[in-house]
Amino acid sequence: MADHIVIDRVSKRFPPAKRGGAEIVAVDDVSLRIERGEVFGIIGYSGAGKSTLVRLINQLEPVSAGRITVDDVPISELRGKRLREQQTGIGMIFQRFNLLTSRTVAGNVAYPLEVVGVPRAERRRRVEELLEFVGLGGRADAYPEQLSGGQQQRVGIARALAANPQVLLADEATSALDPETTAEVLDLLGRINRELGVTIVVITHEMEVITRIADRVAVMDAGRVVESGTTYDVFTAPQTDTARRFVQTVVRALPEGDELAQLRAQHEGRFFTISFTDAGASEARVFGALARAGVDFHLVHGGVDDIQGRVYGLLTIAVRGDDDAIERALSKIGPGVTVEEQR
Amino acid sequence: MTDLTSILPTLVEQTGIMLGIVALSLAFGGIGGLVIGTGLYVTRQGGILQQGAVWWVLNVLVNTVRPIPFIILLAAVQPLGRIVVGTGIGTEYAIFAISLAATFGIARIVEQNLVSIPTGVIEAARATGASPWRIIRTVILPEALGPLVLGFTFAVIAIVDMSAVAGLVGGEGLGNWAVTYGYRQFDEVVTWSALIVVVIVVQLIQALGNWLARRIMRR
Numbered sequence: 001m002a003d004h005i006v007i008d009r010v011s012k013r014f015p016p017a018k019r020g021g022a023e024i025v026a027v028d029d030v031s032l033r034i035e036r037g038e039v040f041g042i043i044g045y046s047g048a049g050k051s052t053l054v055r056l057i058n059q060l061e062p063v064s065a066g067r068i069t070v071d072d073v074p075i076s077e078l079r080g081k082r083l084r085e086q087q088t089g090i091g092m093i094f095q096r097f098n099l100l101t102s103r104t105v106a107g108n109v110a111y112p113l114e115v116v117g118v119p120r121a122e123r124r125r126r127v128e129e130l131l132e133f134v135g136l137g138g139r140a141d142a143y144p145e146q147l148s149g150g151q152q153q154r155v156g157i158a159r160a161l162a163a164n165p166q167v168l169l170a171d172e173a174t175s176a177l178d179p180e181t182t183a184e185v186l187d188l189l190g191r192i193n194r195e196l197g198v199t200i201v202v203i204t205h206e207m208e209v210i211t212r213i214a215d216r217v218a219v220m221d222a223g224r225v226v227e228s229g230t231t232y233d234v235f236t237a238p239q240t241d242t243a244r245r246f247v248q249t250v251v252r253a254l255p256e257g258d259e260l261a262q263l264r265a266q267h268e269g270r271f272f273t274i275s276f277t278d279a280g281a282s283e284a285r286v287f288g289a290l291a292r293a294g295v296d297f298h299l300v301h302g303g304v305d306d307i308q309g310r311v312y313g314l315l316t317i318a319v320r321g322d323d324d325a326i327e328r329a330l331s332k333i334g335p336g337v338t339v340e341e342q343r
Numbered sequence: 344m345t346d347l348t349s350i351l352p353t354l355v356e357q358t359g360i361m362l363g364i365v366a367l368s369l370a371f372g373g374i375g376g377l378v379i380g381t382g383l384y385v386t387r388q389g390g391i392l393q394q395g396a397v398w399w400v401l402n403v404l405v406n407t408v409r410p411i412p413f414i415i416l417l418a419a420v421q422p423l424g425r426i427v428v429g430t431g432i433g434t435e436y437a438i439f440a441i442s443l444a445a446t447f448g449i450a451r452i453v454e455q456n457l458v459s460i461p462t463g464v465i466e467a468a469r470a471t472g473a474s475p476w477r478i479i480r481t482v483i484l485p486e487a488l489g490p491l492v493l494g495f496t497f498a499v500i501a502i503v504d505m506s507a508v509a510g511l512v513g514g515e516g517l518g519n520w521a522v523t524y525g526y527r528q529f530d531e532v533v534t535w536s537a538l539i540v541v542v543i544v545v546q547l548i549q550a551l552g553n554w555l556a557r558r559i560m561r562r
Contacts, residue, residue: 058470060470084472084473084474085472087469094463096461098461098467099464102488103485114481115471115472115473116472156467
């Protein structure tokens with residue numbers, strides 16, 4: 001697939017907050033290639049630079065160094081009218097929705113159409129179509145404060161899509177929403193990606209958002225991209241500490257330290273950790289092999305996760321029984337499953 | 344004691360003149376204040392048309408003119424009045440001087456109200472590729488309209504106050520009438536009828552401002 005957004009050795013520095021203070025490096029020599037039609041996630045703790053990075057893509061902030069191209073157009077080098085023309089091709093949604101309180105729902109969605117000079121009749125038709133698409137048909141004349149958070153974000157999405165952008169930037173777009181509404185908004189973003197072919201860049205600190213919709217992910221820490229790859233690979237085999245800490249918030253981690261000691265106090269027997277990916281394996285095969293060998297076991301920690309529709313399991317079981325029988329049973333489990341004893 | 348009915352025609356006439364002074368000063372000062380206040384807001388650090396030098400000049404100008412007591416300003420800008428409106432005395436000159444003072448007072452009120460607009464809304468408009476001028480017209484001013492109306496209401500009442508001093512330069516109006524025929528001739532009926540009319544006018548303006556702002560802010 002072709003590169004849609006190319007971020008090439010980009011840095012963003014802000015002047016020191018206090019006179020004589022140190023310069024703030026928000027984005028530090030970042031290079032990323034985002035493909036056409038993919039959902040690309042950027043995760044990191046607050047202050048990691050992800051929000052600044054996304055604002056460099058549509059040039060709400062100029063870069064301090066490096067270059068960004070969108071559709072082969074070097075947007076980071078444009079100014080004035082030429083820049084604004086490119087910005088109309090990039091939609092953006094925000095954590096706080098940022099709707100105009102002085103305008104109705106329809107007025108908000110029409111805003112980008114006014115900017116690009118769409119005639120009134122055409123504008124009305126397009127607004128209606130967009131509100132239908134995001135599931136807000138009939139709410140055109142409501143004011144933002146009359147809508148729930150989820151509905152407001154739908155208006156934000158309709159507005160972002162109004163001028164038919166090829167790129168949609170989502171800056172913590174679900175962070176102010178409850179889990180149920182988050183799921184609805186993510187489904188909508190998924191539909192936009194599939195049905196309209198829009199490339200989506202998702203900035204978030206919520207890992208569930210990434211596992212649900214992102215094809216690929218970059219992990220940011222202190223202004224740098226420390227790790228990137230397909231969401232499945234990064235989540236099942238994180239390479240850096242930052243990524244590992246993030247992944248552990250969604251993918252069930254191995255018990256360690258106090259937690260492990262507590263589990264040992266509660267459960268007798270030897271502890272084994274079983275991990276498997278979706279290459280044909282499942283916990284059923286492990287449990288079956290142990291049961292057939294006549295060893296007593298039970299699950300003490302972990303679970304099975306869904307990452308981008310693919311399975312990833314990480315289970316810790318306590319096993320009681322004859323050591324030989326245990327070894328024999330475990331040796332029969334077969335490929336695709338890794339078993340490791342916790343000592 | 345003066346008979347109230349005998350002064351009524353003059354009272355009505357002078358009230359009309361005062362309202363005229365207030366309306367014209369509000370129009371000129373309102374436009375001037377809106378331009379300078381918006382200028383301060385957009386050129387400041389982080390503004391959509393950030394321009395340190397322009398901001399500095401505007402800021403110094405506002406800070407210099409605003410603290411000057413109006414009665415002194417009224418006397419001091421006579422040479423400027425002669426250039427702009429062709430006279431340094433009378434009602435016309437008073438309107439000029441009040442508009443000038445109102446411009447700088449309103450500028451601060453406008454700036455303070457614009458500062459409270461959430462920056463995210465402006466960012467969202469910028470992300471759509473809107474030009475700074477469009478953002479001023481379609482985002483900044485409409486989003487702050489409710490508070491701006493309240494700020495302007497506050498300014499109108501200050502203008503009513505200033506209009507009372509117009510007599511110093513030979514301007515007419517309720518204030519001049521109250522001073523000349525009420526205070527100087529010890530005629531309390533004149534003084535008090537002028538006062539009561541001013542209080543009523545101010546109450547009406549405030550009520551109108553509140554009503555308008557509530558409608559705009561839909562609460």
